Amino acid sequence: MISRSRRNLAAFTSAASLAAGLLGAAAPGAQAAPNDITGGQISLYGGSTGVETVNADGTGLRSVPDIPNFGYTPNWSPDGSRVVAGWSQLATGRVTGTSSVVTLPWATKVRSSASYEDPAFWLDGQYVVFTTAGQLVYGPSDGSWAPEPLLTGAQEPSTVCDTHPTAGASGTLAFERRSGGCNDSPGIWTYDPDTKALTKIIASGSSPVFSADGSKLAFTRSVDGWTQLFTAAADGSGVQQVTTDPSDHLAPTWDPAGGRIAYEAHGSHAGSSDDVQTVRILDLASGTSTQVTGAGRGARPAWQPLRKNSLVRVYGSGSIGIDGAASRWTFDTSGGRHVPGLVAARSAVLVNKGNATYSAPAIALAAEKQGPVLMTSGSGLDSSAAAELKRSLPKGSTVYLNGGTRILGSKVASQVQALGYKPLRLDGTDLSALSARVAKQISATPSWIFVADGNEYHDPIAASTAAGALGYHGTGVVLLTNGKSVPSSVRNFLNTLNPKTTNMVTVGYNATQAMEHAPLDKVWNFWTIGGKTHEDVAVNLARFWWSAPTQAVVEDTWTWQNAVAGGSASATYGPMLWSSRATLSAPAAYYLGQEAASIWVVQTFGGNTSYPPANRTAIGSAIAASSAWTSTYWAANGNLPAPAAAAPQSRVPALASPGSAARPTAVPTVVPGRHLPARDAHSAR
Missing domain, CATH: 3.40.50 (Rossmann fold)
Structure with missing residues (x-):
């Protein structure tokens, strides 16, 4: 599916639109593609030292402290905020010194147990695709469900060996295939996630890698006993050999700004006959190459792409309050010209x-x-x-x-x-009765019920926002308890439902206690979301409910009006997080950092007092390579400035997963630190 994406969110100078390959014509005020993304550091596999990074000019070589000893075949997220690497198991982490490693679960349904190789972020960072035992496997970049085979058995029979996947900006995946087993001659194939079509585009080639804008491929091919570099258009046409020197050119990676290719070099260079391993950079315009690392240093280079992520601040001014601003941020003017991205x-x-x-x-x-x-x-x-x-x-x-x-x-x-x-x-006679009445108005037979304590607003707002993520489908509702008790109005509604077909989530300690001791006619199994603070509860709910989201909302914990207006405007797009005013709350900062590979925009609702500069800087640092790579946009009264008022939409992946991109599976996988206990962990009668 293609998610509904607001005009405003898609307008941010094509940051994610570029990475998603959906820039047909440049948006008003948008930069041309080469200026939207640039090259940062080059990551390397440093052997026993794990992941290393080095500047393109050879300076600044260092080990990454947070992801040691699992750094084989490192690769970058589309915005350069995180690295994925591994061997026996994959993990992602930041290279900035902040601890936020996410270990991905073991793959399921694969041919055999083998090492995990060639990981790459896919579809704007929401997924990681890799190979094991010659099979393509994918899963969410935040580890929210276990990776599984990408292709069907008919598409990928046991006789083929698929390796080296690379993600194109349009969502197309290219990879190396050996049709007669892993010792056969390689060719390059593509996979379209929308049509599910497989296409052989290059008869002889290996180690493909897309350029950052998705327009070109680099790959290798054996010529006269040496592995040489070649380039081609993304569809495999226009193949050109770009190196001829007597050495092996392995593991190519494009400079995200274009025009250069870094690679792992083996053999003689500059007249030397010694067999040495280095990392070098080829300038395609001049045909010359320069050495980046010393002899024997570095393998499997990957060039960091740096692109701008976005922080949007929606606020009211004059006679328009935060509710009006949130409405204008989301909904068209009735009877007026439709604005692409808004809804009626x-x-x-x-x-x-x-x-x-x-x-x-x-x-x-x-x-x-x-x-x-x-x-x-x-x-x-x-x-x-x-x-x-x-x-x-x-x-x-x-x-x-x-x-x-x-x-x-x-x-x-x-x-x-x-x-x-x-x-x-x-x-309703009270708040609990009102919640039951509203729930019935949404659906008499909801698929998901979120229960929270109505005596305080933080957990109910977070719960209602999660329920709203299923918007337009009539399947998510919120019910409110009175502290640790379940009033008769809520009990009566629950007694009309079938616990075998209705999922329940309790949000907060009081709601869990209420449901565990509720005198219900039927046995209910449910998930529990807890935490020491409201900020913790919101983050734990986000981890449970969302899988590698592309957007998130940060709400001022002291201003419920901002949260209600913002929650209703953004519920179908991403999780809601609470934060203190002075700076970004630690739970929210940690969550955004772990989800940085996929999150490219954060929204806040409310004025300057709710989100001072330190808070905004912390949000920018959490979702991007650094705060310098997050642009802030002020949407006064829900409207961006005119130059950025229209732009192409941002792509959200269309893949069949164990659950969906927006909610967990019917029986969630138990992954430490990712999901709460399984359904049978709690029950109420």
């Missing part, structure tokens, strides 16, 4: 701007009913809410009132009706 609002949800906990269920409701969450006074419809209703919503549409008349008075309903909309009040 089909409904809206009104909440009391002074009541945090009653607002939490509105996030999942708005995500399901495809509309904004707007805030108003309880005594009457605020002019700002009325203005945004008229801007975004066609007349005759339903406007949900989240709460009884003591939360949103009867005058609010009459004013909504006077504007030409259909007010539908969702009421």
Whole structure:
């Protein structure tokens, strides 16, 4: 599938769009492709020292301390933030000195147990693809489920040997195939993840690698007893030999800026007849090569790509509040010109701007009913809410009132009706009853239920945002307990459901305690999400629910209005994290760092006081090679400045996985540090 991607998120000077190969024509204000990505360090396999990095001019050779001794065949994520490497098992980590190693699970369903080789990040960093025993295998870059074979048995029979996968910017995968076994002559094939088609593009060649813009391939071929470098177009046409000297040229890697190829050299250079191993760089324009490392130093070079990731700050100004800004960030103007990337609002949800906990269920409701969450006074419809209703919503549409008349008075309903909309009040005797009423409005038979304690807003908002990730499908709801007890309204709703077909997740300690002791008619098995702080709970929920997301939202832990507005606008796109104001909270920083290979944009909702410079710098450092490689965009009232107002969409992968790109499997794999206990770990009767 191709995920819904906002006009605004796709507009950031083609950062991820370039890596995804979807830049048809340059967006207004966007740079040309060569300026969007540049080359950084070169990673090497240093033998006993593990992964090493060196500058292209040969200076700065050093070992990477956080990923020692598993560094065979290192490779970079598309933004240069993380390295993947390994041998008996793969792991990813940063090279900046921050500890955030992620060890990928063992592969399942593979032909045989063998070493893991040739890892490469794929589809904008969401996946890692590698080979084992001549078989292509892939899995999420954050290890959220176990890698498994990429190709079917018919596509990859046991007689073939596939190695050296390389990811193209358009999503195409190229690899080396030996059709008669691993000792046969190699050719280069491609795999299209959209059509699932395999194509042989070069009859004789090995070790293919795409250029950063996806337009070219470099590969090797044996000529007169020496392994020489060749280049070709991405489709295999226009093959050219680019080296002729009497030496072996192995493991080519492109300079991300273009025009140069680094490689592992064996044999004579500059008139020497000695058989030495070095890393060299070939300048394609001049045909000359220069030595990077000393004799016998370095193998399997990989050139770091550096590209800009994005931090977006959505905020209101003047008469437009954060709810209006979030709505404009997401929804088209009704009756106006469609803006690519935005969606048409089909409904809206009104909440009391002074009541945090009653607002939490509105996030999942708005995500399901495809509309904004707007805030108003309880005594009457605020002019700002009325203005945004008229801007975004066609007349005759339903406007949900989240709460009884003591939360949103009867005058609010009459004013909504006077504007030409259909007010539908969702009421309940208390907050738990309201959550059950909202859940029924979403679906009488949801697939996923998130349970949180309604006595405080942090866990309910995080839970409702996760439920909203299933938006437009009517399958995710949030139910709120009263501390450690489950009120009758929630029990009655649960008793109408089938625990065998309905998944439950408890979010926070109180919710878990409530469900473990609830007097229910049926036995429920459920996952538990815990943590010492609300920041921990949100991160653990993100790890459980999302697999290598491309986007995330950081919310000011003290301003629930920002979180409700932002959660409803972003729920279908990525996880929500809580952070303190002064700087990025440690759990959020650690999570973003571990997910940096795939996350290329972080959104925040609210003004300067919620996210001061230190906080923004920490976010930039977490998701990119450094904070210098994150651009900040100010979306006042939900709108980016005009030069970046339109751009191509960013690709999100379309692959069959054990679960889906947005949620875990029906029975989650137990991976230490990644998933919570399996379903049968907790039950309630």
